[in-house]
Amino acid sequence: MESGENNSGLDDVHLWPMRYDLHSHSKASDGHYTPAELVALAKKKGVEVLALTDHDTSAGVAEAVATGKSIGMHVVAGIELSCLWHRNQIHIVGLSIDPASPELRDLEKSQAEKRDIRAREIGLRLEKHGFKDAYEKTKAMAAPGASITRGNYSRYLVSVGAGATEESCFSRYLGEGKPAYVEPNWPDMDTIVKTILAAGGIPVLAHPCRYGLKNKWILRLVKDFRSCGGEAIEVTGAVQGSSSEKFILTEIANKHELLCSCGSDFHHEKPSLDLGTDLSIPEAGKPVWKSPKFRLEC
Template sequence: MPLSQHLLTAEAVAGQVDLHCHSSASDGILSPEALVSRAKLAGVTLLALTDHDTVAGFAAAQVAAGQENIVLLPGIELTARWGRQVVHIVGLNIDPASAAMGVAIDTRDQLRDQRAREIAARLEKRGFVGALEGARRLAGAGVIGRPHFARWLVEAGHLPDEGKAFKRYLGSGKAGDVAVAWPDMADTIGSIHAAGGAAVLAHPLKYGLTRMRLQSLLGEFHGAGGDAVEVVCGQQNPVQTREILALLERVGAVREKGKPLLASLGSDFHQPDQPWRELGSVRLPEGVEPVWALWRT
C-alpha cells in the first residue's frame, strides 16, 4: 500500500529530508540496508530510495527503515526521453507492486540489457575482453548500467579510476554512449501516476540545456502532468537554485491554470566518497512548497 494513502506526521519531516538516492540495487555502492543506516546517522527522517529503473531494493530498505525509525517513501528513478534528450523522472510514493510500475520496469529492463550488450561489444572491439561478464558480476542482482562497466575497467586494471573510464569510453559522445529509445516523458509520468505516485523531474541542471530549452522542458513536463521539480539536487551553487526557481516562476506565469509545480530535493547519493552528494546534505530554500505537502497532515 503506498504511503500516499496515509499522511506524513510533522515528525517525519522534522529532520533532514532526502528524496533521491541510490543503492546497490542499481548503480549505488551500498546495500539498501547500509544506505538506510547511513541516512539515519546523517539525521534523515524522511527518505526515498530511488534506484534507476528498479524497486528491487525497497523491501530490504523498508525493513531497515523500520528498525532505524525512518519514514521511507517507495520510489524509483525512471529513464525517459524528451525528444532526443534523455531525462530522468523520479517517482515518489509509488506502489512498487502496481501493474503499471511492473510494465514500466520490464520495458526498461529489456532496453538496458540491449544497451549493455552493445556497450560490451564496442568495448571488446577496443581490446577490453570480458566487459559484459565483468559488468554483470559487479551489478549482481541490480540493474546494469555504465557505472558497472566503469568499475570493471578499473578493477581489471585497464584504467586508474572511474572518471577516466567515462572520459575515454563511457561518457557522452564516446564509444559506450549507446543511444536508447527510452519511453516518452509523458508516458513515464503516466506510469508513475498509475502507480499512485508523484512525478518529479530529476536534476534539471544536469542535462546541459540552454535556459530557453530548460524552460521548454519544464513547461512540457508541467503540461504532461508532472508534479514537482528537484530544486536542489546534491550540493549546488545558490545561484543555480535561484535560476531554477526563476524558471519555475516563468512556467507558472505561462500556465496560470492548473496546479503549480512543487519543489523536491535529494542528494543523488551513490557512494560514500562523494561528499557533494552525501545523504541528508541538502535543504530546500525558504518559501517553496515542498512535494511532501502532498502527503503531510
C-alpha cells in the same frame, strides 16, 4: 509511521538541511550499497527521510522499508525512470509509488529489457577496446538481478585499472560521443509521467540543470514536463552547480505550479556529494512532502 498515515508531524523537517534526501541509489541498480546498508548509512549521516530511487527498478524498496522499520528510519518508496525528450535522455523520479502497480511493473520489465540490450552492446564496444568479457564481469560485480547502467560499467573500468575514478572512466569511455557510448531507446516523457501517476506516485523532474541544456531549453523541458502531468522538480542537490541555481529553479517551479524536491542522487561517497548534504529548499518553494500523495512507508 505506517504507509498512508498523515505525515503532518514532519511538516517542519525541511527547516534543517540534512533531514530529507529524496533521490538515492542502491545495488538494485548502480549504487555501491545494498538497500539495507544505504538506509542505515543515511540514518548515521543524519537523514531522517530517505527515498530509494533506483534506475528503472523498485526491486530494492521492500528491503529498504524493512530496514527502516527495524532501525527507526523513515523510507519513501521511489524509482528513477529514464525517458527521451527531443533526443535528450531525461530522468523522472517517482516518489511515493506503489511498487505493485501493474502499469509500473510492466514498464519496469520493458525498461529492464532495454537496459540489458544497451548494456550488452556497451560491453561489446568495450571489448573492441581491450576489455574482454566486459559485460559478464560488470554484471558479476552487481547485485543479482540489478539493472546494469553505465555507472556499473564505470565501476568495472576502475576495477581493471582503466582510470583512477568512476567519473574519469565515464568521461573517457561511456559519455556521449565516446567509444562505448550507445544511444538509449527509452520511452517518451509522457509515458513515464503517466506511469508514475498510475502507480499513485508523484512525478519529479530530476536534476534539470545536469542535462547540458541551455536555459531556454530547460524552461521548455519544465513546461513540457508540467503539460504531461509532472508535479515537482528537484531544485537542490544532485550536484546541480552553483548554490544560486536552487533559487532560480524554485522560481521556475513556482511559475509552473510545481512542488520542490531535493535529493543527493547518492550512489557512493564523493568529495562533492554525500547523503543529505545541502538539501534545504528555499522558503519561497512548496516542498514535495506537502503533497497529499506524499507518504512514508515506515
